[in-house]
Amino acid sequence: MRNIKNLDISAYLVIGPENTKGRPVVSIIKDAVEAGFTCIQIRSKVASARELIQLTRQAADVIEETGxxxxxxxxxxxxxxxxxxxxxxxxxxxxxxVGQTDIPVNVCREYLGGDLIIGLSARVDQLFDYIKTEDVSQLDYFGVGPLHETSTKPDCGIGEDGKVITRSIDDIAKVAELSSIPVVVGGGVKLADIPTLAQTGAHGFFVVSAVTEADNPKQEATNLVNTWNNYKSKLI
Incomplete structure (x- = not known):
């Protein structure tokens, strides 16, 4: 099992220009980071490669500005x-x-070397067998979900029969127990889900619209982080 220093997936934001109601992506990233989010993922199916590079640059710059x-x-x-x-x-x-239909993990590792992070969306079908049998030697964490159906990513959780498979709290707890690498949970996660999720053994939660489409992204991000930390601390 790999051990990446400083990898904290406790509060994880996924964001792209299609998620922000027309507001600058970088301003919402700044709000989230200042609120205590620990991981930012740039994701867009509409932005060009150059636009994604620029978004990544802006994100890196604003993270640096926050220290x-x-x-x-x-x-x-x-x-x-x-x-x-x-x-x-x-x-x-x-x-x-990456996901199962994206570029293979071993190829990513070949090009990125041993020091960079690779996360993988865990398969929805046959999830528990997959978590137990997947070779995690090249991986740093699993993304698991969806907790709920989500309009942000309508194909999230679709099984072989074309139907969306959502994951119960018991499912999440079992995955967290079985997995030898950290697990982050998302898919329609809202503030009301956080107290229960924090007790599953998962290492963190990921959100999109809960922050990116909020009227006050910084306040909502703060509420999510504080609630997660409060309920996690009660388990120690």
Missing amino acids: KSQEVTLLVNDRLDVVLAARSQGIKVDGIH
């Missing part, structure tokens, strides 16, 4: 080319998140 470059992890979804191009331009991007 949290060593604490906050910056990842890019799916696009190994964007990660490599950004790093070649001196942008501090820390790794990639």
